[in-house]
Amino acid sequence: MNHTAGRRFSPAAASALERIAEEVSVCMQCGTCAGSCPTAPAMDYTPRALMRLLQAGLFDEALRSRTIWMCTTCYTCTVRCPRDIHVTDILGRLRGIAIAEGYAETAGMTFNKAFLDVVRRYGRMFEPELLIRYHLRQEPLGILGAAPIGLALFQKGKISPLPERLPAEGLAQIRRIFEAVEARQKAAPAASSHA
Ligand code: SF4
Ligand code: SF4
Numbered sequence: 001m002n003h004t005a006g007r008r009f010s011p012a013a014a015s016a017l018e019r020i021a022e023e024v025s026v027c028m029q030c031g032t033c034a035g036s037c038p039t040a041p042a043m044d045y046t047p048r049a050l051m052r053l054l055q056a057g058l059f060d061e062a063l064r065s066r067t068i069w070m071c072t073t074c075y076t077c078t079v080r081c082p083r084d085i086h087v088t089d090i091l092g093r094l095r096g097i098a099i100a101e102g103y104a105e106t107a108g109m110t111f112n113k114a115f116l117d118v119v120r121r122y123g124r125m126f127e128p129e130l131l132i133r134y135h136l137r138q139e140p141l142g143i144l145g146a147a148p149i150g151l152a153l154f155q156k157g158k159i160s161p162l163p164e165r166l167p168a169e170g171l172a173q174i175r176r177i178f179e180a181v182e183a184r185q186k187a188a189p190a191a192s193s194h195a
Helices: 011-024 032-036 047-055 059-064 076-080 087-100 107-122 127-138 142-155 168-187
Strands: 002-004 007-009
Touching: 007 011, 007 059, 011 047, 011 087, 032 047, 032 076, 047 059, 047 087, 059 087, 076 087, 087 107, 107 127, 107 168, 127 142
Parallel strands: none
Antiparallel strands: 002 007
């Protein structure tokens, strides 16, 4: 175990965090990422502020933040960063580290896991199952609140009551991608990006 800013991290996580700190050291705090981020209002730290935490070595705060789970991986921050910092991928790596280091499961982490489980199962999104998986793990009674929204979306033809599966070959490809990522995470648990 290594101590990094007050918290004990595994050697793999400590080394991955030091690499991230090195990558963000060139951030000039211009705020382009924060100004471009569609989910910044839902974050506790904007992407710019998160870069600052990482520069300061405040890894525990960064890993506890809601920010890493609110990212929709739209890549806007990454393509606009004047310092070519791969903000999106860094957030993904932080998610992987948070899981590998046993951080408490937050609503964002649950949603992320449920999303990936559904995509792995069907090769596509199936919103009703996503909501059920999320609420069963996070707040079972919340299903009651989500039901009217689901019904309204169904009536407008926005969601299907039955899942669409990719053809077998496409689904096999998706599952191979999951397996490749898992193998990579097993080899370097805290270094790989987590969608
Ligand atoms: S856009 Fe790039 S340089 Fe500017 S604050 Fe964000 S990460 Fe830093
Ligand atoms: S990739 Fe994530 S952090 Fe970057 S702009 Fe999109 S939602 Fe925001």
